[in-house]
Amino acid sequence: MTSDGTPTLPPPPPLSDRWALFLDVDGTLVAFADHPGRVRVADAVLDRLAVLEGTLDGALALISGRRIETLDALFAPHRFAAAGLHGLQRRRVGEALAPPATPPVALQAVKMQAKTLINRYPDALLEDKGEAMALHWRAMPEAAADLQAFAVQALTRLPGYHLQPGDHVVELRPSHGDKGAAIAAFMEEAPFQGRRPVFIGDDLTDEHGFEIVNAHGGVSVLVGDREGTLAEHRLADIDAVYAWLGATA
Numbered sequence: 001m002t003s004d005g006t007p008t009l010p011p012p013p014p015l016s017d018r019w020a021l022f023l024d025v026d027g028t029l030v031a032f033a034d035h036p037g038r039v040r041v042a043d044a045v046l047d048r049l050a051v052l053e054g055t056l057d058g059a060l061a062l063i064s065g066r067r068i069e070t071l072d073a074l075f076a077p078h079r080f081a082a083a084g085l086h087g088l089q090r091r092r093v094g095e096a097l098a099p100p101a102t103p104p105v106a107l108q109a110v111k112m113q114a115k116t117l118i119n120r121y122p123d124a125l126l127e128d129k130g131e132a133m134a135l136h137w138r139a140m141p142e143a144a145a146d147l148q149a150f151a152v153q154a155l156t157r158l159p160g161y162h163l164q165p166g167d168h169v170v171e172l173r174p175s176h177g178d179k180g181a182a183i184a185a186f187m188e189e190a191p192f193q194g195r196r197p198v199f200i201g202d203d204l205t206d207e208h209g210f211e212i213v214n215a216h217g218g219v220s221v222l223v224g225d226r227e228g229t230l231a232e233h234r235l236a237d238i239d240a241v242y243a244w245l246g247a248t249a
């Protein structure tokens, strides 16, 4: 039972090779670190994902807030099917990645102002993701209020943009697309089409994915114990994800 009195969610059923597997990255496949560049995917996890991609006939995709270019570096030498920037980017397996879009001039100005603000908080971080940007305070929680207020104010100068709250982070990203839309698009195509989707994620942005997967009669899995989720199953932590995937990290 959670603190608000709702029943604890059950664990997901065992993975079937007839399913389509969609995986969030930070907080699901990799443990959090103070800096986005300091995470690492364990070799055992990489190896297991490569095996699963084969047993699922290619129906495996990473669904992340990071850019796909960053995912390719993290998961090298593998290049999995992926959605990046919370669904703004999407790449099928074996496909070349579309060149990055030019960020709007207004976003460049916001990034410059964010740099000035970040200078007051040496352990906070501006992550420049091209068309999107993230303000991180994991290593400096006292910066949270100022960074969130800055993002709310900056949003008024960014038509077509959306404020994406996350785990010790607030992001400004183009409003079109989300993780659910990316999963739905994969489900329209081989090798995902006709399979039962399963999506595992931990953060608020993953709720879009849970909603779509539920609508497809799939298996939605929250990592951790956040309240108010649409997920119908739960794994306690990253180690439980590894165990469910059959990866020994």
Ligand SMILES: O=P(O)(O)OC[C@H]1O[C@H](O[C@H]2O[C@H](CO)[C@@H](O)[C@H](O)[C@H]2O)[C@H](O)[C@@H](O)[C@@H]1O
Pocket: 024, 025, 026, 027, 028, 031, 032, 033, 034, 035, 036, 037, 039, 063, 064, 065, 066, 127, 129, 134, 136, 137, 138, 166, 167, 168, 169, 171, 203, 205
């Ligand atoms: O959708 P995800 O794959 O979960 O990506 C969400 C964001 O993850 C990264 O930030 C988070 O992880 C960092 C590294 O552990 C951590 O320092 C930060 O506090 C977390 O919010 C990434 O930096 C973002 O770009 C992603 O959108």
